[in-house]
Amino acid sequence: MMRVDVMSFEDVKTALAGETIHLVDVREPHEYAAGHIPGATNMPLSVFDPQALPTGKPVVLSCQSGRRTLLGLQQAQAAGRDDVHTHFEGSLNAWLQAGEPVAR
Numbered sequence: 001m002m003r004v005d006v007m008s009f010e011d012v013k014t015a016l017a018g019e020t021i022h023l024v025d026v027r028e029p030h031e032y033a034a035g036h037i038p039g040a041t042n043m044p045l046s047v048f049d050p051q052a053l054p055t056g057k058p059v060v061l062s063c064q065s066g067r068r069t070l071l072g073l074q075q076a077q078a079a080g081r082d083d084v085h086t087h088f089e090g091s092l093n094a095w096l097q098a099g100e101p102v103a104r
Contacts, residue, residue: 002077003085004070007060009094012037015060022054023088025062026072035102037062037095048072050079062088 007015015021016039023040025032032042043052045068053059053076061069061084069087076084088094096102 002074003082004073005086006089007086008089009098012060012062012088012095013098013100015058020057021086022057022059023062024053024059024072025092026068027063027092031064033104035092035104037092038101038103040103045071045075048075050076050081050084053081053084055083058086059084060086060088062091064091065093066091 012023016023023037025036025040025042026045026048028044028046029042040062061072063069066087066089069091073085073087
């Protein structure tokens with residue numbers, strides 16, 4: 001059974017400011033280039049490699065709305081990355097809704 005932990009907008013914003021998480025955006029490169037959460041790295045689902053995910057801090061997956069993050073979590077856990085189980089609920093949509101800036 002897949003483990004899914006959820007981080008809210010406030011939790012993600014605080015964790016990014018404190019540099020206590022790795023935020024990984026699983027959208028495609030053109031989506032990421034059009035605007036992403038500052039501090040997020042890009043690893044698109046089309047070439048998603050769970051073994052290449054960072055270590056040392058909790059990994060939190062992000063996308064546009066939160067749906068693709070669940071696919072990424074499923075792939076990571078199926079590949080043995082039991083340490084990857086958190087998704088940013090609402091993802092970029094929640095970030096934008098809160099009026100936060102994006103990087104390009």
